[in-house]
Amino acid sequence: MELVEAIILSVLAASTPLLIAATGELVTERSGVLNLGVEGMMIVGAACGFGGAWLTGSIFIGALFGIVAGTLMSLVFALMALGLAVNQVATGLALTILGVGLSGLIGARFVGERITPAAHLHIPGLTDIPLIGRILFGEDAFVYFSLALIIGVWWFLYRTRAGLILRACGDNHVSAHALGYPVLKIRMLAVMFGGACAGLAGAYLPLAYTPFFIPGMTAGRGWIALALVVFASWRPGRLVIGAYLFGAVTILQLHAQGWGVGIPSQFMSALPYLATVIVLVLLSRARTGGSTAPAALGTVFVPDR
Amino acid sequence: MRKTLLALAAGLLLAGSVSAASAADKLKVGFIYLGPVGDLGWTYQHELARQALVKELGDKIETTFLENVPEGPDAERSIEQLVRAGNKLIFTTSFGYMDPTLKVAKKYPNVHFEHATGYKRDKNMSTYSAKWYQGRYIQGLIAAKMSKSGVLGYIGSFPIPEVVSGINATILAAQTINPNIKVKIIWANTWFDPGKEADAAKALIDQGADVIMQHTDSPAAMQIASERGKFAFGQDSEMIKFGPKTQLTSILDTWAPYYIARVKAELDGSWKSEDSWGGLDSHMFAMAPYTNMPDDVKKIAEDAQAAITAGKLHPFKCPVIGQDGKEIECKGGANLADGQILGMNFYVKGIDDKLPGK
Numbered sequence: 143m144e145l146v147e148a149i150i151l152s153v154l155a156a157s158t159p160l161l162i163a164a165t166g167e168l169v170t171e172r173s174g175v176l177n178l179g180v181e182g183m184m185i186v187g188a189a190c191g192f193g194g195a196w197l198t199g200s201i202f203i204g205a206l207f208g209i210v211a212g213t214l215m216s217l218v219f220a221l222m223a224l225g226l227a228v229n230q231v232a233t234g235l236a237l238t239i240l241g242v243g244l245s246g247l248i249g250a251r252f253v254g255e256r257i258t259p260a261a262h263l264h265i266p267g268l269t270d271i272p273l274i275g276r277i278l279f280g281e282d283a284f285v286y287f288s289l290a291l292i293i294g295v296w297w298f299l300y301r302t303r304a305g306l307i308l309r310a311c312g313d314n315h316v317s318a319h320a321l322g323y324p325v326l327k328i329r330m331l332a333v334m335f336g337g338a339c340a341g342l343a344g345a346y347l348p349l350a351y352t353p354f355f356i357p358g359m360t361a362g363r364g365w366i367a368l369a370l371v372v373f374a375s376w377r378p379g380r381l382v383i384g385a386y387l388f389g390a391v392t393i394l395q396l397h398a399q400g401w402g403v404g405i406p407s408q409f410m411s412a413l414p415y416l417a418t419v420i421v422l423v424l425l426s427r428a429r430t431g432g433s434t435a436p437a438a439l440g441t442v443f444v445p446d447r
Numbered sequence: 448m449r450k451t452l453l454a455l456a457a458g459l460l461l462a463g464s465v466s467a468a469s470a471a472d473k474l475k476v477g478f479i480y481l482g483p484v485g486d487l488g489w490t491y492q493h494e495l496a497r498q499a500l501v502k503e504l505g506d507k508i509e510t511t512f513l514e515n516v517p518e519g520p521d522a523e524r525s526i527e528q529l530v531r532a533g534n535k536l537i538f539t540t541s542f543g544y545m546d547p548t549l550k551v552a553k554k555y556p557n558v559h560f561e562h563a564t565g566y567k568r569d570k571n572m573s574t575y576s577a578k579w580y581q582g583r584y585i586q587g588l589i590a591a592k593m594s595k596s597g598v599l600g601y602i603g604s605f606p607i608p609e610v611v612s613g614i615n616a617t618i619l620a621a622q623t624i625n626p627n628i629k630v631k632i633i634w635a636n637t638w639f640d641p642g643k644e645a646d647a648a649k650a651l652i653d654q655g656a657d658v659i660m661q662h663t664d665s666p667a668a669m670q671i672a673s674e675r676g677k678f679a680f681g682q683d684s685e686m687i688k689f690g691p692k693t694q695l696t697s698i699l700d701t702w703a704p705y706y707i708a709r710v711k712a713e714l715d716g717s718w719k720s721e722d723s724w725g726g727l728d729s730h731m732f733a734m735a736p737y738t739n740m741p742d743d744v745k746k747i748a749e750d751a752q753a754a755i756t757a758g759k760l761h762p763f764k765c766p767v768i769g770q771d772g773k774e775i776e777c778k779g780g781a782n783l784a785d786g787q788i789l790g791m792n793f794y795v796k797g798i799d800d801k802l803p804g805k
Contacts, residue, residue, distance in 0.1 A: 148653040156646055246483050253485040254688060256670075352641045352667045354689065357483040359665075361640035392643070396650040399633045400600075402800050407634045 143273055149393060150277050154285055155351060157389025159184075159343040161288045163367035164374070164381055165295055166339020171371055172299060173332035174312035176440035178234025179219055181364025182241020183337050184344030185357075187212040189249035191345025192355035196252055201260045204349050205284075205342060212341015213334050215241060220333045224326050227442045238364070246357040259353040260284065282350045284342075289382075291339070296378035308332060312436035315443040325443055340364065366414070373418045375425050376436060388414045474714055476500070477534035478512040479525055481541040482639065488664035488683040489638070489700070490514065493540045493563075496702035503707050507714060518543025526551045530558050536713045538706070539563065542607075548572060559718055561709060564609065566789070570720055575705055578726035579609070580616040580788065581755045582698035582734055583660075584762035585748050586680050587620030589695050589737070590658040591628050592744040593678050599630045600651030602661040602668055604638045606803045610662045612791040614798070616762040617660060620751075622797055631656055632800050641667040652677055658695075669693060678739065685735050696748070697735035704730050724785065727756040763788060768796040 163180055170177050190211035195204025219237050222228045260282040263269065268279040299305040308328055310318045315325045343363070348355045366388060373388075374380035395410035425434055478497055482490035494512070501510055511534060516525045522544045529537050530551060538561045539548045545565035552560045552572040560572040568574055590599050599621065603610050614632065621628040631654055633647045640663075648659050648668035652675050659672045659679040666689040672679035673690035681687070681697025705723065712718040725731030734752060737745045754760035765777035770793065778784035794802050 145653055148649070152646055152649050152653075156642070159642075246485070250485055254487055256689065347642060352645045352665075352670055354641075354666065354670065356487060356641055356665055357485055358639065359641045361637070361642060363642070393646055393650065396633050396643075396647050397654065400631045400650050400654045402631075404801060406803055408636055408803070411636050 147273050147276060149397060151280075152393045153386065153389045154277070154281060156392050157385045158285050158288050159346045159351070159363055160367050160370060160388055161292065161382065161385035162284070162346065163340045163343035163364060164370040164385060165288070165292050165378070166336035166343070167367055167371050168374070168376060168378065168381055169295060169299075169308070169339075170332050170336030171439055172312045172376060172436055173308050173329045174315055174436055174438040174441065174443070175223065175329050175333055176230045176234065177216065177219055177223075177237070177333060177336055178231060178368065179215065179237025179241065179364075180336075180340050180367050181360060181362065182238035182244075183212045183215040183340035184241075184347075184364045184367075185245040185360045186215050186241045186248065187341030187344030188347050188359055189245040189252070189344075189355060191341070192252055192255075192257070192348035193248065195257050195349055196255055199257075201257075201349050204257075205345050208341040208345025208349075209338045210341070212337040212339070212344065214337070215341070216333045216337020219337070220330045223442075224330055224333070227444050230440050230442070242358065249355045249357060252355045253357070255354065257349070257353050260350040284346050284350055292378050292382055299378065309436070312438055315438045315441070319443070319445055325445065329443075340367075343367070369415065369418045372435075373421050375421070375434060387417070391417075473507060473509040474536065474710070475532070475534040476508050476510045476710055476713075477529035477532070477537040478510065479516050479522065479529070479537070479539045479541075479544060480512055480514040481518065481543075482515065482664070484512070484514050486639065486664060487666060487686070490540070492684050492700035493538075493702055496706045499703035500706045500710060504710055504714070508710060516544075520547060523547040523550055526560075527554075530555050535559065536561065536710060536718070559713060568720055568722060573709075573721045573723070575723040575725075575731075577700065577731035578724060578788075579698055579732060580612045580762055581726050582732060583613040583616040584620040584755070584760075585734060585751050586660060586696065586698070587617035588624060588751055589740060589744055589748050590617065590660065590678075590680075591621035591624035592747065593695065593740060594625075594628070594658045596655050596657045597625060597628055598654075598656045599628065600648070600654075600656030600659045601630055601632045602644060602647045602651070602659070602663055603632055603634045604663045605636065606634060608789055608791045611794070611802065612763075612788050613662055615767075615791065615795045618797055619762060619767070619795055628797070630798055630800075632798070634803060635663050637663065639664045641665040644668050645671050648672060648679075649675075666690075681735060687735070687738065692739055694735070695739055696737050699733045699735055701730055701733045724789075727752065728758065770794045770796055770798060772796060 167180055187208035191204045191208030194207025195201050222233045223230045262280050262282050265279050269275045307323055311325050311328050319325045370384045373384040391413050399407050480490045484494040513525050516522050536559045540563045542564045545567050548560050548562045549567050552569050562574050564576045565574050618630055631651055635643050635647050644663050644665050645667040648671040657677045659668050661668045661682050666686045669679045669686045669690040673693040678695050679693050681694050683700050687694040737748050761782040763783040767775045769775050
């Protein structure tokens with residue numbers, strides 16, 4: 143039973159950065175902007191987050207550094223893709239390449255340093271409950287925050303007027319503009335939110351997961367976050383399921399190898415991506431239900447003044 | 448304005464990828480690196496060797512390196528870039544550069560190439576590698592002594608002969624101490640992903656392993672073992688910073704003597720295409736200090752190191768028994784032949800796991 147607990151704890155830790163980054167990208171894409179630069183924003187968030195924590199000794203300040211760094215990166219994207227109406231796909235890819243290089247530069251002096259990782263919650267009595275105690279009451283702050291964040295995003299998108307307007311921008315920016323909504327401003331805020339989340343998700347890696355910084359340590363998690371948004375068909379509820387599913391498959395395939403289960407590890411590593419492809423096919427075949435991509439996703443909007 | 452910005456960005460990119468000192472009439476030596484020089488592992492060790500080379504022969508040579516060069520066909524352009532920049536001796540420091548290096552070597556017969564860990568050579572292309580399995584053997588002895596649970600955890604990158612021979616050498620050594628030793632093997636299917644390496648280490652420890660060994664590049668596994676109060680071995684470089692009470696030893700890649708020797712040969716005109724596969728005796732790698740272990744274990748490790756260096760102990764001394772219980776054909780006299788080790792694609796008896804693809 144202890145093993146089950148240990149596995150669930152590892153799954154939660156592995157899923158959290160995916161969930162945070164994907165939540166941000168979901169909001170960005172719901173506003174009609176496709177930012178493929180998640181990986182780049184994450185890795186810069188990781189470098190700055192670690193730097194902040196290392197310089198000040200505070201994980202909280204480190205996380206803030208990560209958020210600010212991710213937001214600044216997303217502003218570069220907003221300037222190009224929204225301000226200058228450049229192709230979003232190309233800009234997003236460029237942002238990733240920029241981020242990978244920039245993070246190496248920022249992080250160069252922190253390589254080889256160590257910090258104390260984020261503390262885990264400990265409530266005497268509750269945390270000590272066998273099996274579920276550590277899972278429910280013994281996580282680090284990022285895990286709880288990621289869940290609060292996705293619930294907040296769900297509430298914002300489906301229960302507030304501002305959320306409705308944001309979705310309107312993503313589905314039909316011409317109509318939203320005709321109704322007098324500042325489409326570009328709304329999209330910029332959505333892009334910034336996406337950047338902040340990606341920065342925080344990146345910062346999670348050196349602050350809580352493996353408490354050191356190494357260039358390239360995000361190792362493709364930004365791309366998984368992008369796939370997750372598609373997997374979730376742009377819905378917050380499905381995003382949570384998807385993130386934990388991806389995390390669970392990643393961890394379980396490692397355990398399966400340790401147990402000597404005869405399934406090739408390469409196949410199991412590929413499973414989450416296979417699942418994304420299958421979900422995409424199912425979505426496109428389903429006539430009713432299942433919301434598909436925001437109609438204006440990735441299209442450039444230039445308001446006529 | 449947009450054009451200016453683009454030009455500026457392009458200029459910055461170019462400036463960032465090449466770093467070189469300028470001087471005339473010096474031998475130009477180029478390096479292609481797989482990762483960033485700050486990876487604290489594989490690439491970092493090559494960079495340390497380059498620095499040692501500059502320190503030793505800096506007045507006669509000029510070095511250039513390109514970092515973060517992906518393996519595969521794309522590497523060809525980077526290698527060619529170094530040729531066009533006038534480099535006469537080029538070190539390509541990862542297995543995946545093998546075919547690109549060979550292609551460029553055929554195109555430029557007057558330039559000499561040195562490819563790490565590969566097996567394809569040409570008139571102007573040498574290969575070099577190290578007998579790391581010797582170090583793995585020493586680690587196996589230490590691991591078996593230090594493990595209380597009798598279960599070792601092994602994180603592999605890819606099931607290639609270099610990694611498989613490392614696992615076999617480890618378990619053969621461990622069996623001489625504890626015949627019933629178990630090893631759990633997890634393939635990360637990556638050389639470098641700190642998060643995944645940490646997850647693999649957690650999984651191994653959760654399944655009862657108490658000594659963690661890795662053949663992946665980041666210090667993540669060391670750090671997890673340290674957090675959980677277990678033991679671990681470093682990889683490529685000194686990782687004791689990440690586990691001051693955890694690291695038992697580490698196999699250190701020490702390329703400097705080889706690089707200096709090859710550049711000296713190039714300078715005096717005696718360079719020729721060779722296959723160098725050196726071990727502890729030729730200082731192709733070294734063992735980090737034996738730490739966090741009792742004196743008797745340290746003695747066993749030191750004795751084994753001395754015996755291997757002197758050529759008295761060979762990790763793959765015949766008979767070697769395969770997983771199916773049959774003896775492996777002994778093609779090298781008293782030991783397995785080098786070719787059998789370089790192409791090793793079987794597990795030895797005592798590993799209850801299946802080699803992927805078998």
